[in-house]
Amino acid sequence: MPIEINTTLAARYQICELLSQKAGRLTFLARDLSSQTFVIVKILRFDGDFQWDDLKLFEREAATLKNLDCPEIPKYLDYFEVDEADTRGFALVQSYIDAPSLANLIAQGRKFSEAEVLELADRLLAILTYLHEQHPPVIHRDLKPSNILLANRSGNRIGDVYLVDFGSVQTAARKEEGTCTIVGSYGYMPLEQFGGQTTMASDLYSLGMTLIYLLTGTHPAELPQVDGRVKFTAEISKKFDRWLAKMTQPHLDKRFDSAKIARVALNSEDGSYGDFDRLKPADTQIQLYRDRDKLEIAWAEYKLLNNLESLYAYSGIGFVACLFLAMILFASKVPFAVLVVFFCFSPILFLCLRTSFLFLSIRNPKILEMLLGKKNYRLVIDDRYICKLRCRGEKSKAVKLTEHARSQFEILAYNPGYTFDKCVDTNGKLIQGNNITIPPKLYLYCGGFEYSFPAQFSQAELWWLGKELSDFLNLELQVIYPTPKVPEAPSCGGGC
Incomplete structure (x- = not known):
């Protein structure tokens, strides 16, 4: 061995025992004569096995330990050049931990x-x-x-x-x-x-x-x-x-x-x-409850917000109400000119009422819930089946969606949606515009069963739920990007 036991390095570290020897490296247990404590001395030798990459790693180890301060990691103590009779190189000194590996x-x-x-x-x-x-x-x-x-x-x-x-x-x-x-x-x-x-x-x-x-x-x-x-x-x-x-x-x-x-x-x-809470949108109304054996997703649906055509249905109701009011006014012998003015301005009145209704319902969902009624749903997944519950007060009507256990689900897929400027519909007709949108979608698939989450869920909400389901079901979340059918490029008849 090039360095003998009891050799003192840097006039301070007395070698006590060789702990390990690798190509170009020696690790010793030594005594610090200054503090009378044991230390670890690592030596990188400039011998036939030396490579410059070894020096980079050795210097990096010293620099890293010098900047760390953690009781579970050895402390940097010293670094110096070694110039003994048969050994030249560098030495790194660190604290000794008296414990087996x-x-x-x-x-x-x-x-x-x-x-x-x-x-x-x-x-x-x-x-x-x-x-x-x-x-x-x-x-x-x-x-x-x-x-x-x-x-x-x-x-x-x-x-x-x-x-x-x-x-x-x-x-x-x-x-x-x-x-x-x-x-x-x-x-x-x-x-x-x-x-x-x-x-x-x-x-x-x-x-x-x-x-x-x-x-x-x-x-x-x-x-x-x-x-x-x-x-x-x-x-x-x-x-x-x-x-x-x-x-x-x-x-x-x-x-x-x-x-x-x-x-x-x-x-x-x-x-x-x-x-996954970091993925949960701050403004979401979706609630997720989970333990080791069961996952529940709860949300509310409003008919008006899900189907904007219902706005016109409510406008129709308003028109009938106005017509009934006009009949009362006519029976009360109100001048005909007043009735004409009333009917001329009724469309503007309907529009104002509808806009006000939308504004109030967005600002305060309780108004929407009071006027239209809120429908609460829960999706429950456990070891036995997946079911959807519609809740009314304290009563719930459960609909079992499939008998498959959660371990049998084959695909969990997320489609982030996209907007196209043109595509071809199912009838082969070209559709053009700036608002041709494929909405985001999250769905579960097993055999012939497929469940898609409501269209009202946003892209961020679906991504959050997808990650939670992937974790709970131990199933990879597959991201599938939409591929619309686009019109074929015109042929040049072989003259290109």
Whole structure:
């Protein structure tokens, strides 16, 4: 070994024990002669295995630790040049944490219950949240059992949790120049990390694989895969199983958006995958109620607002009322000229009344409810069926829409709608204009059953409900863009 035990570096750090040795790197346990405490000394050697990318990673680790202040992460202490007889390079000194790694505990036969793994996941997500919320975000890129330390276990508590070894760290703002440096550990690395496109969600994948290792005792690389997804067997709750499945999605866009949202989902009582309240429009009147086994969506429909032709029906009623009033005036021997003036101005009177009615109903929905009657509906989805309820006071009339259980739904699709300047209708007739609109649509499909949400729901409301349903049904929300039939381009008869 180039550096002997008891060697003192920088006239301060006395080498006590070699902890690990990799190509170009040495990690020692040393004693700080100034403070008489143990420290970790990492040395990058300029030997035959040295590469400039190693120096970039080493300097980045030092710079990152220097800017972090978290009790669950080693503290930066010193950085200096090493110039010994057989060793030249740089040394990074950081605080020593006297605790075994998860890898060592598993090798010793330690088993972890679901409750312990859940607690560990929560603690590590808190650390990742701290790292990912730095400016710029810090991505660990090598989260695995050997880089997680546990200390002071008490009873059924997991004890103190530490995340170490930031030798592969990267900041989200950094773009690698030239050839990208692929770092990480096989079995814990997501697909995008092999391509050098690491994101914060890459750490979530590594954490998910680490937790699966604790539950199964099998290295992730040895577990079977189907369509890129790891398959494992463990006696855990359905909620935790679904959460792990989302953490370890092979496709980046299907994982949690952040460690913070993943932690919210882990601790949610209803098993939801994240915070969808941020998608809920502030002015919506739709109410959503949810627990682990049932989801309810409640809304109100007003006949007048859903069918504007009814405005003319009310105008007709007004006309009949005016005609009846005119007959009374005629019987009262009112001059004929007064009757003529009355009928000439009646259309203007109808228009004013209708406009006033609309204005008041929009400003105060209670007026609309009082004059027309509000119809309340609820859509209920549980493990047995999906049904729609029409509520009148305390009474409800339920209509069972399908016998299919929620696990049998095949498609959840969202169409955001679009506006076209021209298209062809079902009869082949060309329609032109600036208001040819396909409204947004959200629907559920299973076999021959299809349910579409009311047309009165806005695009933002449908997107919010789609995300909630996708989470509850464990079904991907498919976004389908409208494709109108447009007129064929004129042919040039082969003379083009």
